[in-house]
Amino acid sequence: MSLMEHFKSIFYPESVAVIGASNSMDKWGAGVFSSVLRTSNIKKLYPVNNKTPEVMGVKTYPSILDIPGPVDFAAIVVPYNYVLGIVKECVAKGVKGALVITAGLGETGAEGARLQKEIVDTARAGGMRFVGPNCMGHFNTANSFSTARGGGETLRKGNVGVISQSGGFAAHILQIGAEMGVGFSKFVSTGNEADLHFEDFFEYYAQDKDTKVITAYIEGLREGPRFFDIARKITKTKPVVIVKVGRTNAGTRAAKSHTAAIAGSDHVYDAMFKQAGIIRVDDVEELFDVASGLLHIPMPRGKRVGILTFGGGFGCVTADASERLGLEVAQLSPHTIEALNKILPERWPHANPVDTVGYGDVTYPCLWPMLEDDNIDSVIVIGGLANMGMRRRREKLTKDAFQDQDDPSSMFGMTLDMMKAREEKEKQNLAKLYEYMRKYKKPVLTFDRHVEHMKDEPLYKELQENGIMIYPTPERAARVLARLSEYSRYVQSK
Amino acid sequence: MSLMEHFKSIFYPESVAVIGASNSMDKWGAGVFSSVLRTSNIKKLYPVNNKTPEVMGVKTYPSILDIPGPVDFAAIVVPYNYVLGIVKECVAKGVKGALVITAGLGETGAEGARLQKEIVDTARAGGMRFVGPNCMGHFNTANSFSTARGGGETLRKGNVGVISQSGGFAAHILQIGAEMGVGFSKFVSTGNEADLHFEDFFEYYAQDKDTKVITAYIEGLREGPRFFDIARKITKTKPVVIVKVGRTNAGTRAAKSHTAAIAGSDHVYDAMFKQAGIIRVDDVEELFDVASGLLHIPMPRGKRVGILTFGGGFGCVTADASERLGLEVAQLSPHTIEALNKILPERWPHANPVDTVGYGDVTYPCLWPMLEDDNIDSVIVIGGLANMGMRRRREKLTKDAFQDQDDPSSMFGMTLDMMKAREEKEKQNLAKLYEYMRKYKKPVLTFDRHVEHMKDEPLYKELQENGIMIYPTPERAARVLARLSEYSRYVQSK
Numbered sequence: 001m002s003l004m005e006h007f008k009s010i011f012y013p014e015s016v017a018v019i020g021a022s023n024s025m026d027k028w029g030a031g032v033f034s035s036v037l038r039t040s041n042i043k044k045l046y047p048v049n050n051k052t053p054e055v056m057g058v059k060t061y062p063s064i065l066d067i068p069g070p071v072d073f074a075a076i077v078v079p080y081n082y083v084l085g086i087v088k089e090c091v092a093k094g095v096k097g098a099l100v101i102t103a104g105l106g107e108t109g110a111e112g113a114r115l116q117k118e119i120v121d122t123a124r125a126g127g128m129r130f131v132g133p134n135c136m137g138h139f140n141t142a143n144s145f146s147t148a149r150g151g152g153e154t155l156r157k158g159n160v161g162v163i164s165q166s167g168g169f170a171a172h173i174l175q176i177g178a179e180m181g182v183g184f185s186k187f188v189s190t191g192n193e194a195d196l197h198f199e200d201f202f203e204y205y206a207q208d209k210d211t212k213v214i215t216a217y218i219e220g221l222r223e224g225p226r227f228f229d230i231a232r233k234i235t236k237t238k239p240v241v242i243v244k245v246g247r248t249n250a251g252t253r254a255a256k257s258h259t260a261a262i263a264g265s266d267h268v269y270d271a272m273f274k275q276a277g278i279i280r281v282d283d284v285e286e287l288f289d290v291a292s293g294l295l296h297i298p299m300p301r302g303k304r305v306g307i308l309t310f311g312g313g314f315g316c317v318t319a320d321a322s323e324r325l326g327l328e329v330a331q332l333s334p335h336t337i338e339a340l341n342k343i344l345p346e347r348w349p350h351a352n353p354v355d356t357v358g359y360g361d362v363t364y365p366c367l368w369p370m371l372e373d374d375n376i377d378s379v380i381v382i383g384g385l386a387n388m389g390m391r392r393r394r395e396k397l398t399k400d401a402f403q404d405q406d407d408p409s410s411m412f413g414m415t416l417d418m419m420k421a422r423e424e425k426e427k428q429n430l431a432k433l434y435e436y437m438r439k440y441k442k443p444v445l446t447f448d449r450h451v452e453h454m455k456d457e458p459l460y461k462e463l464q465e466n467g468i469m470i471y472p473t474p475e476r477a478a479r480v481l482a483r484l485s486e487y488s489r490y491v492q493s494k
Numbered sequence: 495m496s497l498m499e500h501f502k503s504i505f506y507p508e509s510v511a512v513i514g515a516s517n518s519m520d521k522w523g524a525g526v527f528s529s530v531l532r533t534s535n536i537k538k539l540y541p542v543n544n545k546t547p548e549v550m551g552v553k554t555y556p557s558i559l560d561i562p563g564p565v566d567f568a569a570i571v572v573p574y575n576y577v578l579g580i581v582k583e584c585v586a587k588g589v590k591g592a593l594v595i596t597a598g599l600g601e602t603g604a605e606g607a608r609l610q611k612e613i614v615d616t617a618r619a620g621g622m623r624f625v626g627p628n629c630m631g632h633f634n635t636a637n638s639f640s641t642a643r644g645g646g647e648t649l650r651k652g653n654v655g656v657i658s659q660s661g662g663f664a665a666h667i668l669q670i671g672a673e674m675g676v677g678f679s680k681f682v683s684t685g686n687e688a689d690l691h692f693e694d695f696f697e698y699y700a701q702d703k704d705t706k707v708i709t710a711y712i713e714g715l716r717e718g719p720r721f722f723d724i725a726r727k728i729t730k731t732k733p734v735v736i737v738k739v740g741r742t743n744a745g746t747r748a749a750k751s752h753t754a755a756i757a758g759s760d761h762v763y764d765a766m767f768k769q770a771g772i773i774r775v776d777d778v779e780e781l782f783d784v785a786s787g788l789l790h791i792p793m794p795r796g797k798r799v800g801i802l803t804f805g806g807g808f809g810c811v812t813a814d815a816s817e818r819l820g821l822e823v824a825q826l827s828p829h830t831i832e833a834l835n836k837i838l839p840e841r842w843p844h845a846n847p848v849d850t851v852g853y854g855d856v857t858y859p860c861l862w863p864m865l866e867d868d869n870i871d872s873v874i875v876i877g878g879l880a881n882m883g884m885r886r887r888r889e890k891l892t893k894d895a896f897q898d899q900d901d902p903s904s905m906f907g908m909t910l911d912m913m914k915a916r917e918e919k920e921k922q923n924l925a926k927l928y929e930y931m932r933k934y935k936k937p938v939l940t941f942d943r944h945v946e947h948m949k950d951e952p953l954y955k956e957l958q959e960n961g962i963m964i965y966p967t968p969e970r971a972a973r974v975l976a977r978l979s980e981y982s983r984y985v986q987s988k
Contacts, residue, residue, distance in 0.1 A: 103852060108841040166807020168877075175943050176967075219810055245807075250823035251814030257843035258806030283969055312752030313660020313739075316713055320745030329744035347602040349751035358597060383662075449669050473670075475777055 001096065006129040007204045009097030011140040011186060013073035014044060017064050017095075018147075019086055020077035021047030021055040028101055029077040030055075031149035032137060036075070039139070039146040039155055046071065064093050073097045075137075075147045076130075080104035080112070083133065084119050091126025098123070099147055100133035106192040107134055120195045135191025136167035141184055142210050148174075148187065158183015160291045161211035163201045165190050165219045166258070173217060176284045181455050182292060185210035199223040199230065206234045213291045217284075218244040219255040228272050235277035236494050239294045239487060242280050243287050244269055277490040279483050286479060289471070293480040294487070297443045298467050301492075302377040303485040304330035305478075306370045307353035308363065310383035314447075315353030318380055318474040325482035329353070330376045339369035352376075356384075364429045367444075371436045377485070380477050381446045385468075386430060386459060434466045443484070445477040446470050495590065500623040501698045503591030505634040505680060507567035508538060511558050511589075512641075513580055514571035515541030515549045522595055523571040524549075525643035526631060530569070533633070533640045533649055540565065558587050567591045569631075569641045570624075574598035574606070577627065578613050585620025592617070593641055594627035600686040601628055614689045629685025630661035635678055636704050642668070642681065652677015654785045655705035657695045659684050659713045660752070667711060670778045675949050676786060679704035693717040693724065700728045707785045711778075712738040713749040722766050729771035730988050733788045733981060736774050737781050738763055771984040773977050780973060783965070787974040788981070791937045792961050795986075796871040797979040798824035799972070800864045801847035802857065804877035808941075809847030812874055812968040819976035823847070824870045833863035850878075858923045861938075865930045871979070874971050875940045879962075880924060880953060928960045937978070939971040940964050 018036055022029035033047055033055055047055040050062035061067050064074060064086075074095045076086055080102050090098055106116035116133065123130055131138060137148035141157040148171075160182050164170035170189045177184065186208065188201050198221055205211045214234075221227050231240055246252040246266045273280045281287050305327045309315040319329045332340075332352050340354060343365045349355050354370065356362050363384030370379050437444060444467070451470040454460045463470065471477040512530055516523035527541055527549055541549040544556035555561050558568060558580075568589045570580055574596050584592055600610035610627065617624055625632060631642035635651040642665075654676055658664035664683045671678065680702065682695050692715055699705045708728075715721050725734055740746040740760045767774045775781050799821045803809040813823045826834075826846050834848060837859045843849050848864065850856050857878030864873050931938060938961070945964040948954045957964065965971040 107851075108839075112841075164807075166805065166810070168805025169807025169811060172808070172943060217807070219807070245810040245814045248814050248817035250817040251810055253845065254806070254810040254813040254823075254843075254847050257845060258810055258849065283967065285967075311660065311662025312748070313658075313663030313711070313713070314666070316660070316739040316745055316748040316752055317663060319748040320739045320741050323742035323744040329748075345602075347606075349748075351747065351751060353748050355752065357601075449666060473777065473779075 001127055003129070003200060004204065004207070006097050007200075009072045009095075010099065010129075010131065010138070011145070011204075012143055013042065013097065013145070015046070015069065015071045015073070016042050016044065016145075017046045017048050017061075017067060017071045017074045018077065019048040019064060019074055019090075021049050021060065022077075023052065023055055027077075028149065032075055032077050032101060032147050035137070035146045035149055039144050041144055044069070044071075064089050064095070067093070071095050073099075076100045076102060076133075078102060080115070080133075084115065084122065087119050087122050087128070087130075088126075091122065091128050095128050098128055098130040099135065099138060100130055100191070100194075101135060101137065101147075102132070103134040105133045106194055116192065116194045123195060130195045131188060132191035133194060134167070136164075136170050136189035138186070138188040139184075140186050142186075148189070156181075156183045157185075159185050159210060159212035159295055160288070161185045161205045161208065161214045162187040162216070163190060163198060163205065163214070164188070164217040165193075165198060166217060167191060169217060173284050173287070177288050180285070180288050180292070182288045185212075193222060197222045199226045202227060203230050206230055206238065212238065213294050214238060214240045215287050215291050216240070216242050218242055219246065219258060224272070228276055231276035231278055236491050239291075240276075240278045241287055241290050241294070241483075242273065242278055243282070243284060244273075244280060277487065277494070279487050281483065285476075286483075289476055289480050290483045293469060293484055296464050296467055296469055297445065297480070297484060298437060298441055299488040299491070300378040300443050300481065300485050301441065301488065303482070303489070304328045304375060304377045305481060306330050306332075306373070306376040306379040308356070308366055308370060308379060308381045308384075309353050310356050310358060310363070312349075312353075312355050312357075314382040314474055315355050318382060318478060319353050321475040321478040322380070322482070325479050327478060327482050327485060330373075332370075333373050333375050336369045336373040336375075340366060364433070367433070368436065371440050371442055371444075376442065378443045378445070378481055380474065380481065381444060382474060383447070385444075385446045386426065386463060430462075430466075433468075437467055443481070444468050445481055447474050447477055448472070495621060497623070497694060498698065498701070500591050501694075503566045503589075504593065504623075504625065504632070505639070505698075506637055507536065507591065507639070509540070509563065509565045509567070510536050510538065510639075511540045511542050511555075511561060511565045511568045512571065513542040513558060513568055513584075515543050515554065516571075517546065517549055521571075522643065526569055526571050526595060526641050529631070529640045529643055533638050535638055538563070538565075558583050558589070561587070565589050567593075570594045570596060570627075572596060574609070574627075578609065578616065581613050581616050581622070581624075582620075585616065585622050589622050592622055592624040593629065593632060594624055594685070594688075595629060595631065595641075596626070597628040599627045600688055610686065610688045617689060624689045625682060626685035627688060628661070630658075630664050630683035632680070632682040633678075634680050636680075642683070650675075650677045651679075653679055653704060653706035653789055654782070655679045655699045655702065655708045656681040657684060657692060657699065657708070657710040658682070659687075659692060659711055661685060663711060667778050667781075671782050674779070674782050674786070676782045679706075687716060691716050693720045696721060697724050700724055700732065706732065707788050708732060708734045709781050709785050710734070710736050712736055713740065713752060718766070722770055725770035725772055730985050733785075734770075734772045735781055735784050735788070735977075736767065736772055737776070737778065738767075738774060771981065771988070773981050775977065779970075780977075783970055783974050784977045787963060787978055790958050790961055790963055791939065791974070791978060792931060792935055793982045793985070794872040794937050794975065794979050795935065795982065797976070797983070798822045798869060798871045799975060800824050800826075800867070800870040800873040802850070802860055802864060802873060802875045802878075803847050804850050804852060804857070806843075806847075806849050806851075808876040808968055809849050812876060812972060813847050815969040815972040816874070816976070819973050821972060821976050821979060824867075826864075827867050827869045830863045830867040830869075834860060858927070861927070862930065865934050865936055865938075870936070872937045872939070872975055874968065874975065875938060876968060877941070879938075879940045880920065880957060924956075924960075927962075931961055937975070938962050939975055941968050941971055942966070 018033045020029035021033035049060040139146035512527045514523035515527035543554045633640035
């Protein structure tokens with residue numbers, strides 16, 4: 001049976017046994033069973049427990065061997081000294097894929113390692129492959145199947161795959177991703193990697209159609225060269241974004257004592273990542289900012305960024321962040337300066353960042369020549385795009401001080417007809433912007449502090465579908481663009 | 495009249511005129527007047543407008559000269575070509591302090607600069623000092639007085655003073671601070687600094703009792719040596735935290751074109767900041783993380799951090815971040831290792847980070863020897879402190895899956911009595927922790943992803959009052975601690 005077929009049992013099982021399922025919510029066996037029960041559409045779901053007739057209303061079986069019909073996948077949540085016996089039963093039952101939550105094995109010392117090895121040998125000899133032990137579960141949003149405790153809120157379907165070498169930190173990763181609105185394809189906490197290694201999951205995600213960006217938390221790899229080979233083959237078409245600890249001596253020491261993996265020199269990892277086109281990031285927020293950017297933003301051809309801002313301070317901060325993170329603040333072509341001279345008052349700085357010095361509603365007119373400029377590969381727009389500030393202000397004022405006013409529009413000195421005309425104009429501008437982005441293949445990133453509250457708005461989705469992402473700080477926009485530019489350079493060089 | 499007396503008129507006026515007050519919400523004159531009206535307890539508030547008999551229900555005066563009785567402070571929100579005439583009237587009225595919102599003066603070129611100079615000369619000759627022009631207002635929470643548009647939500651009283659050289663970016667700064675729960679003392683957007691300079695506000699904040707930490711956004715200083723002198727005198731007792739743009743060439747160029755200030759070499763600034771004990775930070779989030787830390791967390795004596803974690807991944811990430819940011823991951827003393835051996839199972843890593851390898855409820859027992867250890871100056875605790883995870887899980891479970899259950903406590907296999915006993919134990923542990931922190935003078939920082947939702951809880955406030963701050967990522971805890979350690983080293987060297 002091929003590795004990919006084993007993975008099919010693990011991620012797309014038709015029948016699932018949870019061995020150690022429990023009603024006591026302080027036990028893992030309850031959390032795991034509850035996850036499978038609540039989130040999945042697995043029809044053949046069997047709790048295995050020899051002490052109680054039912055778990056959460058579902059009939060139990062004393063042993064997996066008592067289950068009528070086949071079982072594709074087993075989640076094992078029993079004390080460590082029972083695992084070997086359970087694995088033997090799974091093999092006897094013909095289970096092809098399993099996941100062992102149980103801790104207390106390889107990570108505890110020589111005795112645990114010996115027992116763990118026996119478990120691996122037994123499973124492999126019996127044609128079963130497994131995740132873990134000492135892991136936090138996995139999930140697949142394609143069939144809403146999850147063994148991760150409390151995974152419900154993180155099961156938002158999408159195209160970001162996650163592989164984590166730490167269990168506890170994986171929960172943190174998923175939590176942050178969910179808060180950021182990221183949609184996931186598959187997730188796995190690899191645990192001790194006694195049988196299946198990080199590299200196996202990596203290879204599986206590499207060919208998984210639902211996973212368009214692979215993200216990972218790495219402490220140390222067991223099969224570096226294999227990882228490198230897979231990465232070199234796929235990063236050009238399927239980007240890989242990684243948080244790897246061990247940048248410092250203290251981090252490396254901690255990783256060594258945490259995972260049995262050879263942590264290796266961070267410099268070697270760093271060089272390997274660069275050569276393979278892997279995007280290395282510093283923290284989880286950046287991990288998902290970049291992953292989402294890769295999914296939605298068109299690739300910039302180079303690192304020369306144009307900055308369009310309604311205020312000088314934002315221009316300074318954005319320019320500073322851009323250069324610090326590896327972008328180049330573009331030099332405007334004479335033609336662009338000429339075009340902007342016709343729009344902006346004499347006091348505009350005549351350089352990039354293009355500061356509209358608070359001069360009326362000129363964002364779009366200024367944006368067109370910038371997108372046409374051959375010296376510019378991408379544009380960060382601070383303010384004025386998609387009328388977002390206006391919408392927010394209107395909403396806020398309507399709620400706040402002037403809720404007793406009959407016609408909220410009058411507070412802007414505008415009639416409803418004027419507002420409608422303005423919105424019509426905005427639609428036309430956006431249509432032109434989408435067309436320009438397609439024509440010139442230049443990403444446009446923008447900033448709105450309140451983006452968290454906008455993510456369910458149709459406008460946000462429209463912008464995202466057309467390649468425009470919104471960030472709550474200008475620094476985050478610059479950071480994503482810097483990573484994308486670097487990745488784009490790699491892809492172009494291949 | 496001394497500078498400080500002028501500042502008294504600006505921040506603590508008894509009577510205020512808003513010249514250019516308006517009912518049209520799309521005009522600055524409406525926003526500013528509405529702010530003063532809504533937020534302040536200034537009893538003598540006069541809108542000045544010669545075209546309408548009342549603004550927002552308050553009787554107007556055609557000119558400031560028509561106001562009966564004295565006026566301490568004037569906010570000027572009229573088109574640029576009227577400012578000089580208005581300033582003459584203010585002087586005639588005996589106004590001692592003013593703030594000019596109006597743009598279109600010094601920042602627009604030679605002609606505007608000439609007019610601006612005449613305005614400054616007129617004001618100074620008449621005994622009036624002013625903020626701006628081209629600024630976004632100011633506020634003082636001591637008397638709830640604000641000229642900043644829409645400043646209501648940011649007027650949370652506290653001890654952080656803000657001085658910003660950018661207006662638009664200042665709104666962003668205040669917004670982020672408000673979201674982070676920061677309490678402010680005073681705020682000012684300095685604008686063109688035609689009359690009052692950054693250094694004047696700095697000197698004023700230096701002696702202001704409500705301001706315990708000074709934060710600032712700087713593009714370029716007009717009086718570097720004076721700034722340096724003030725800073726050297728105060729930073730030892732009143733810390734100063736600064737975001738300064740111009741780290742890169744692009745940022746410096748942008749700052750030069752935005753403010754008339756001499757931006758100067760960033761290296762010179764950096765050296766000056768270091769010599770004067772100023773804490774330089776990279777972005778606004780860090781600005782307020784550090785400012786809040788300075789207000790609440792006891793100063794660490796050195797940079798050797800102990801890390802106590804329930805999971806290895808968090809330990810790696812925290813160790814990595816700590817060293818990268820300038821802390822040192824402490825070496826445990828043999829005595830501490832011995833003490834921890836008695837608490838933790840054999841497989842614990844026997845080193846810092848102290849990973850409790852998921853072994854029960856041992857956070858406090860492990861924390862005591864770490865706080866006693868002379869090799870450790872501070873501790874970051876990941877999980878287990880103040881029972882936060884438990885509280886959250888209980889709340890979540892109670893809401894989610896098990897809301898139909900009669901006794902929510904039973905889901906943990908605990909009776910209510912057991913839970914009460916547990917909470918009593920927690921109280922005792924916290925009391926001991928506060929005592930330890932006082933005795934050993936070592937800060938304890940902790941992590942909870944959900945801290946944003948905890949800020950109104952009594953527990954959060956209790957922890958904060960006792961010097962324990964909670965951060966939503968381990969990296970942010972490490973960053974604050976790194977800045978505090980550096981500052982502490984400076985203070986000790988003086």
